[in-house]
Structures are given as structure tokens and as C-alpha cells.
Amino acid sequence: MLSGQRKLLEDTPKDISECLEGMGKDTLPTLNVCESKYLNFYFLKDKKTFDFFDKRIIFLQGNTGTIKSTKKEYFDRLKQFVDQKGFFPESGIGQLIIFNEDEVKKLRYDAVIISLSKKYLTKKDVFKRWEKRR
Numbered sequence: 001m002l003s004g005q006r007k008l009l010e011d012t013p014k015d016i017s018e019c020l021e022g023m024g025k026d027t028l029p030t031l032n033v034c035e036s037k038y039l040n041f042y043f044l045k046d047k048k049t050f051d052f053f054d055k056r057i058i059f060l061q062g063n064t065g066t067i068k069s070t071k072k073e074y075f076d077r078l079k080q081f082v083d084q085k086g087f088f089p090e091s092g093i094g095q096l097i098i099f100n101e102d103e104v105k106k107l108r109y110d111a112v113i114i115s116l117s118k119k120y121l122t123k124k125d126v127f128k129r130w131e132k133r134r
Contacts, residue, residue: 012041012087012088013041015037016034016037016038016041016088017088019033019034019037019038020034020038020078020079020082021079022034022035023035023038023075023078023079024071024072024073024074024075024076024078024079025072026071026072027070027071027072028071029056029057029058029071029109030054030055030056031052031053031054031055031056031057031071033053035052035071035075036051036052036053036054036055038078039052039057039113040052040053042088042094043094043096046096047096047098050098050110050111052111055110055111056108056109056110057071057109057110057111057112057113058107058109058111058112058113058126058130059071059073059074059112059113059115060112060113060114060115060117060121060126060129061073061074061114061115061116061117062116062117063116063117063118063119064117064118064119065095065114065117065119065121065125066129069115074113074115077115093115094113094114094115095113095114095115095117095120095121096111096112096113096114097111097112097114097121097122097123097126098110098111099111099112099123103123103127107127107130112126
């Protein structure tokens with residue numbers, strides 16, 4: 001097994017691997033139970049006490065994290081990866097930014113997940129980019 005990779009059956013809880021087909025069924029920003037379970041497991045080290053259940057998430061992607069994505073696109077890429085490789089990607093490959101209570105009120109989202117980006121984004125970067133889209 002290469003570094004940064006996670007075997008599907010050995011290291012991933014059964015309820016998550018069995019829930020794969022239930023992920024990314026729509027483009028709504030609110031996560032379903034399956035999506036929440038996976039992201040709680042995937043971002044275990046980064047999320048601290050944050051629970052993804054029933055949260056609204058912004059998905060960004062691209063070299064600089066500037067392209068708006070959807071949870072459907074995010075989870076479709078995950079399913080494709082698992083189908084091709086036979087395991088889930090290792091945690092820590094994406095970036096998670098969790099918003100505080102005031103930020104949630106302003107943005108109407110609980111967190112942002114940035115994938116396929118070569119650039120580390122700050123909350124300030126996300127706020128600037130998100131405000132331009134409104």
C-alpha cells in the first residue's frame with residue numbers, strides 16, 4: 001500500500017463503505033447521513049468537535065481553490081476513485097475550514113471543503129471569493 005492511501009475494507013468502517021452509494025445523490029449544500037458519516041471519518045483529525053451531520057457545506061476545487069463545486073461532484077470523484085483503486089483516499093488530502101457562529105450567520109454555511117487545490121486557503125480567502133459570487 002502506498003503512503004497516503006487507505007484500503008477500502010481493512011481501514012474504513014463498514015457502515016461508511018456500505019453507505020458509498022448514498023453519497024452525492026443531489027447538489028443541495030446540506031449533507032445527508034451517509035455524507036456526514038464519511039466526512040466525520042475522513043476529517044477526523046481536522047474537525048475536532050465539529051459534526052458534519054445536517055450541516056451546509058461549500059465545496060471548492062481547482063488549482064487555487066477558486067472553482068465552486070457541489071457535493072455531487074465531490075462524491076462522484078470519490079466513488080470513481082474507490083471504483084478504480086479499490087480503497088478510499090487517505091485523510092488529509094483535502095482542506096477543511098470550519099466557520100464560527102458569526103461566520104455561519106453571515107455566509108449561511110457551516111464549513112468549506114477545498115479539494116484538488118495546490119494552494120492553502122485561509123478563511124479570509126474564502127470570504128473574499130464567496131462574497132464576489134453573491
